[in-house]
Amino acid sequence: MLRPNGKSPATTAASTDRPQPHSRHPVLVVDDGGPHVLEIERLLTAMRVSWEACGPGRDTLDAVRREAACLIAHCGNGKEIPGPLIEAVHQVAPGLAVIVVIDNPDVADTVAAMRGGAHAVIEGGALATGLLHQVFSLLQSA
Amino acid sequence: MTAPSPTVFIVDDDEAVRSSLRMLIRSVGLQARAFGLAHEFLDAYAPDLPGCIVLDVRMPGMSGMEMQQELNRRGATIPVVFITGHGDVPMAVEAMQHGAFDFLQKPFRDQDLLDRVQRALERDAQTRAAFTARATIRERIQSLTPRELEVMRLVTMGKANKVIGAELGVSQRTVEIHRAHVMEKMQANSLAALVRMALDAAQDTENS
Numbered sequence: 001m002l003r004p005n006g007k008s009p010a011t012t013a014a015s016t017d018r019p020q021p022h023s024r025h026p027v028l029v030v031d032d033g034g035p036h037v038l039e040i041e042r043l044l045t046a047m048r049v050s051w052e053a054c055g056p057g058r059d060t061l062d063a064v065r066r067e068a069a070c071l072i073a074h075c076g077n078g079k080e081i082p083g084p085l086i087e088a089v090h091q092v093a094p095g096l097a098v099i100v101v102i103d104n105p106d107v108a109d110t111v112a113a114m115r116g117g118a119h120a121v122i123e124g125g126a127l128a129t130g131l132l133h134q135v136f137s138l139l140q141s142a
Numbered sequence: 143m144t145a146p147s148p149t150v151f152i153v154d155d156d157e158a159v160r161s162s163l164r165m166l167i168r169s170v171g172l173q174a175r176a177f178g179l180a181h182e183f184l185d186a187y188a189p190d191l192p193g194c195i196v197l198d199v200r201m202p203g204m205s206g207m208e209m210q211q212e213l214n215r216r217g218a219t220i221p222v223v224f225i226t227g228h229g230d231v232p233m234a235v236e237a238m239q240h241g242a243f244d245f246l247q248k249p250f251r252d253q254d255l256l257d258r259v260q261r262a263l264e265r266d267a268q269t270r271a272a273f274t275a276r277a278t279i280r281e282r283i284q285s286l287t288p289r290e291l292e293v294m295r296l297v298t299m300g301k302a303n304k305v306i307g308a309e310l311g312v313s314q315r316t317v318e319i320h321r322a323h324v325m326e327k328m329q330a331n332s333l334a335a336l337v338r339m340a341l342d343a344a345q346d347t348e349n350s
Contacts, residue, residue, distance in 0.1 A: 108247075
């Protein structure tokens with residue numbers, strides 16, 4: 001299941017003053033149906049970043065087989081660090097940056113996710129600044 | 143000559159923390175050296191010394207993060223375990239993205255730090271062993287003649303002696319002799335081992 005940003009529910013996002021990042025490939029967002037996903041999509045649209053949503057599990061792996069700028073996955077409260085997901089993604093798309101969004105992570109959760117192969121961890125409560133910083137730096141260094 | 147024992151370098155501006163960490167690390171039989179400022183450590187640091195660094199994030203002058211970046215600029219591979227009393231998620235992410243081995247928030251249990259130090263020392267030993275192995279392969283490759291080098295390249299591409307002979311315009315027997323020299327000089331006991339060495343050497347060239 002792929003849902004391009006043209007059909008995104010995001011409509012009210014504010015624009016950003018930053019220069020627009022360029023990437024030939026979309027940012028993939030794992031849509032697990034959680035509330036954070038809509039917010040992530042809304043913010044990416046506000047950042048004028050091209051994104052596509054994909055379903056969890058096998059759908060994610062199918063999506064990363066095509067080219068992607070990075071993958072954003074929400075993983076609950078941090079006790080569900082998606083190590084196996086990151087490993088599976090890297091088998092299909094070696095080197096693809098996986099940004100993990102965690103609700104109320106502590107430093108130990110963060111370090112565990114990073115050691116598990118995440119490119120970055122973003123706090124669920126600080127999505128805007130986290131996405132802006134991590135996605136922009138990734139796209140600009142691409 | 144035996145390799146020097148690993149040293150745990152402690153860099154923290156707080157004298158009390160330095161003393162207690164030094165004591166803790168020495169209590170498990172490891173060598174420890176402590177520095178109060180990043181510059182002091184950088185001035186004293188010799189990359190050939192095995193070990194790891196326990197590094198405070200916040201220090202006057204050069205911060206722990208800046209010191210890590212300076213080590214990166216110098217190409218140092220020594221693992222860094224950050225410790226901080228004011229850590230947050232973005233800080234941990236930044237440190238890990240810049241290659242920190244671990245990031246620990248104060249106050250921490252003694253055993254937690256010792257476990258991380260132990261793992262960091264193991265990582266350092268692995269990195270150094272891999273570096274030595276690559277250097278050995280480089281030396282062996284440098285001992286090959288241009289013709290042997292060419293034969294090695296073709297052999298590791300999976301080409302048969304007969305094909306190599308045709309490509310180089312020499313007899314199959316000549317290729318066999320060069321191939322034997324290559325195996326001997328590279329100390330490879332099988333074609334698979336030779337291929338691994340060639341891949342390591344190629345990777346090494348790519349990284350340098």
